Structure formats: C-alpha cells, structure tokens
Amino acid sequence: MSATKGLEGIVATTSSISSIVDGVLTYRGIDIDDLAENATFEEVIYLLWFGKLPTQAELEKLQSDLNAYSKVPDAVIDLIRAFPKDVNSMAALRTAVSALALYDAEANDSSSESNVRKAIKLQAQIPAIIAAFARIREGKEPVASPGYSSVAANFLFQLTGNEPDKVAIEALDKALVLHADHELNASTFAARVTVATLTDIYSGITSAIGTLKGPLHGGANEAVMVMLEEIGTVENVVPYINGKLERKDKIMGFGHRVYKNGDPRAKHLQKMSYELGKLTGNLKWYEMSIKADELVTGLKGLKPNVDFYSASVYTTLEIPRDLFTPIFAISRTSGWAAHILEQYENNRLIRPRAEYTGPVNQKYIPIGQR
Numbered sequence: 001m002s003a004t005k006g007l008e009g010i011v012a013t014t015s016s017i018s019s020i021v022d023g024v025l026t027y028r029g030i031d032i033d034d035l036a037e038n039a040t041f042e043e044v045i046y047l048l049w050f051g052k053l054p055t056q057a058e059l060e061k062l063q064s065d066l067n068a069y070s071k072v073p074d075a076v077i078d079l080i081r082a083f084p085k086d087v088n089s090m091a092a093l094r095t096a097v098s099a100l101a102l103y104d105a106e107a108n109d110s111s112s113e114s115n116v117r118k119a120i121k122l123q124a125q126i127p128a129i130i131a132a133f134a135r136i137r138e139g140k141e142p143v144a145s146p147g148y149s150s151v152a153a154n155f156l157f158q159l160t161g162n163e164p165d166k167v168a169i170e171a172l173d174k175a176l177v178l179h180a181d182h183e184l185n186a187s188t189f190a191a192r193v194t195v196a197t198l199t200d201i202y203s204g205i206t207s208a209i210g211t212l213k214g215p216l217h218g219g220a221n222e223a224v225m226v227m228l229e230e231i232g233t234v235e236n237v238v239p240y241i242n243g244k245l246e247r248k249d250k251i252m253g254f255g256h257r258v259y260k261n262g263d264p265r266a267k268h269l270q271k272m273s274y275e276l277g278k279l280t281g282n283l284k285w286y287e288m289s290i291k292a293d294e295l296v297t298g299l300k301g302l303k304p305n306v307d308f309y310s311a312s313v314y315t316t317l318e319i320p321r322d323l324f325t326p327i328f329a330i331s332r333t334s335g336w337a338a339h340i341l342e343q344y345e346n347n348r349l350i351r352p353r354a355e356y357t358g359p360v361n362q363k364y365i366p367i368g369q370r
C-alpha cells in the first residue's frame with residue numbers, strides 16, 4: 001500500500017457534472033468558452049443542478065425561487081453583527097452559513113426535494129450574507145434583495161445599496177459563470193466527503209467554504225491582489241517577481257494541479273481585466289498583471305490560473321479585496337450543491353486508507369516512567 005502525495009492523478013469518483021479533458025473544461029458537456037460567451041449564471045446553476053439548460057419557464061421559476069428564499073434569518077444577521085469588525089471574511093461566511101442550518105426547520109430532511117430547496121436557499125442567501133457582513137463592519141445596515149433576475153445584480157445592489165451599472169453586472173455574471181464548477185477540486189471534494197456520511201447539505205457547504213478559504217485554492221485571488229499591491233508599479237514587476245523566484249516563494253495565481261498548459265478560464269478574465277481597465281481609465285492593475293504573466297510564464301513555464309486575472313477584474317469593479325474569495329464562494333456554491341446532490345443520489349461513504357509511516361512495536365509506558 002503506497003500513498004500518492006496530494007492524491008495527484010487519483011480518480012476518486014465518477015461524476016457527470018463537469019470535466020477537464022486535454023485542458024478543456026466543460027459543464028455538462030458544454031465548453032466553458034461557449035458558456036462564458038453566452039450563458040448567464042442562473043442558466044449555469046440550472047445546468048449544473050438539473051443536467052440541462054433551462055427553458056425560459058424553468059429559468060424564470062429558478063430566478064423567482066432564488067428571490068423567494070433570499071432573506072437571511074434575522075438571527076444570523078444578529079450573529080454577524082456580533083462578529084469582531086476585523087474578522088476574516090471567509091471565516092465569517094463559514095460561521096454564518098453553518099448558523100443558517102440552525103434556523104432552517106428542514107435542515108436535516110434528507111429527501112431530494114428538500115435538498116434541492118436547501119441548495120436554492122444557500123445559493124440565494126450566501127451572497128446576501130456576504131453583502132450584509134461587508135456593510136455591517138462599516139457601520140451600515142444590510143440591504144434587502146431588490147429581487148432582480150440576476151444573482152450578480154442582487155449582490156452588487158445589496159453590497160453598495162445602489163443600482164449597479166450594466167457593465168459591472170455583466171462582468172460579475174461572467175466571473176460567476178467561470179468559477180461555478182471545476183470537477184474534483186479541493187473544496188468540492190471536501191463537500192462530497194462530508195455529505196457522504198449522510199450528514200446535511202449545510203455541513204457540506206460549510207466544509208467547502210473552509211476549504212476554499214486556503215491560499216492554495218480560492219484564497220489565492222485575494223493573495224494575488226496583495227502581491228499586486230506590494231508590487232505597486234509596472235516597473236517594479238520584474239525585480240519583485242525575480243526576487244520571489246530566487247527565494248523559491250510561490251507566485252500566487254500561477255500553476256495548477258490539473259492544467260499544465262494553461263487554465264481555459266484565465267483568458268476570459270484577462271480580457272475582462274483589460275476591457276474594464278480601459279473603460280474605467282485605470283489599466284494599471286491589468287498592465288502589472290500582464291507583465292507578471294509574461295515573466296512567470298517565460299521563466300518558469302507556469303501559466304496563470306482562474307485566480308490571477310480575477311484579482312484585477314474585481315479591483316477594477318471596486319470590490320474590497322477580502323471579498324474576492326467570498327465571491328468565488330457565491331459562484332462555487334452552485335457547483336458544490338450539484339456535487340452534493342449527485343453524491344446523495346449514488347452514495348457510498350468516502351473513506352480511503354493511509355500508508356502508515358510511524359513507529360512500530362511500541363509499548364505503553366506508565367506516566368511516572370516517561
């Protein structure tokens with residue numbers, strides 16, 4: 001019995017939700033390039049959960065259900081009010097989402113209708129929680145969902161309290177499409193392992209949020225922005241990156257366990273970063289990113305992943321840096337929920353083995369003799 005570090009290359013389950021084959025990412029067989037250009041996030045949610053693109057009526061029903069379930073229980077808002085103001089935003093989200101289960105009478109109902117309904121509740125309430133958290137820590141009151149037909153538009157309204165502009169809605173919507181699902185990434189695997197014990201969906205999503213938080217996974221988008229802020233100017237990109245590579249530090253937003261020739265989502269975010277920068281008259285973050293990309297790709301052969309250009313996109317949209325990973329969670333909730341529903345449908349406890357490397361043939365030593 002020998003272990004594979006990080007389970008690299010191990011096929012741990014079957015799934016019909018998303019696939020990565022020869023560097024091509026598909027959701028239910030549809031190329032991500034096609035979806036990025038043409039689909040809305042709500043269509044993608046439907047596609048991931050129900051296995052097909054929705055008809056107009058099915059889409060409208062999902063949009064209306066999302067709006068109907070978007071109110072976060074007052075007790076959870078009060079809990080958020082009690083958080084320290086400088087708390088980590090992903091820790092806040094993880095705690096608030098865990099608390100949602102306490103106020104949902106059907107939290108432990110294991111029927112598939114109830115699980116789909118809870119997926120809708122989570123998809124609707126996670127953005128509302130993030131917006132409420134961001135406002136409360138600034139001394140502002142949470143804003144109720146305006147009930148638009150778009151998760152992106154509702155979130156931007158709830159975050160700022162203002163009517164979001166069309167460009168911002170479209171950009172965020174596309175980012176949500178691009179981040180929605182990604183085969184057996186670490187947080188999705190965590191969600192599947194969790195619910196494979198037949199625990200509830202809130203436990204699965206809470207596990208996933210805690211897993212996404214890490215800087216080797218979803219937390220990298222915030223870490224990319226920290227790096228860009230440290231770099232500060234286009235001129236400083238070369239010395240900064242060279243210094244990091246000499247010290248063998250990781251460059252956040254580069255590299256991937258599965259993609260070795262580039263992440264197909266990155267080019268869409270790169271394009272958005274340029275277009276938004278041009279539109280707002282601030283291309284600084286884009287130009288620094290492009291320079292870093294050329295350098296890291298040239299020197300190390302490492303390509304940017306989904307987290308790299310999303311940092312400059314969100315910054316140009318004036319979204320606070322520590323909300324980047326929570327926004328990733330808004331999107332990935334759709335994928336997590338799809339995998340959780342799939343796991344419940346064809347469940348077996350997930351329990352691999354470990355290759356033991358510790359001492360053998362030891363004896364218990366009474367405490368007084370140690």
Ligand SMILES: CC(=O)SCCNC(=O)CCNC(=O)[C@H](O)C(C)(C)COP(=O)(O)OP(=O)(O)OC[C@H]1O[C@@H](n2cnc3c(N)ncnc32)[C@H](O)[C@@H]1OP(=O)(O)O
Pocket residue numbers: 006215216217218220249250251252253254255256257258300302305306307
């Ligand atoms: C949504 C997402 O989760 S996308 C990933 C987000 N994470 C990041 O951007 C963090 C930076 N990237 C990384 O840490 C890695 O590339 C990961 C975690 C994404 C993939 O990791 P793994 O598949 O385990 O690759 P691993 O860490 O073993 O790297 C292989 C080699 O490439 C190097 N490498 C990989 N990524 C980077 C990087 N970003 N910067 C510098 N070197 C890197 C490693 O140091 C290692 O070199 P070595 O063989 O000389 O020791």
Ligand SMILES: O=C([O-])CC(=O)C(=O)O
Pocket residue numbers: 179181182184185186217257258305306
């Ligand atoms: O698949 C992975 O390992 C990480 C990733 O890109 C994602 O979760 O989107």
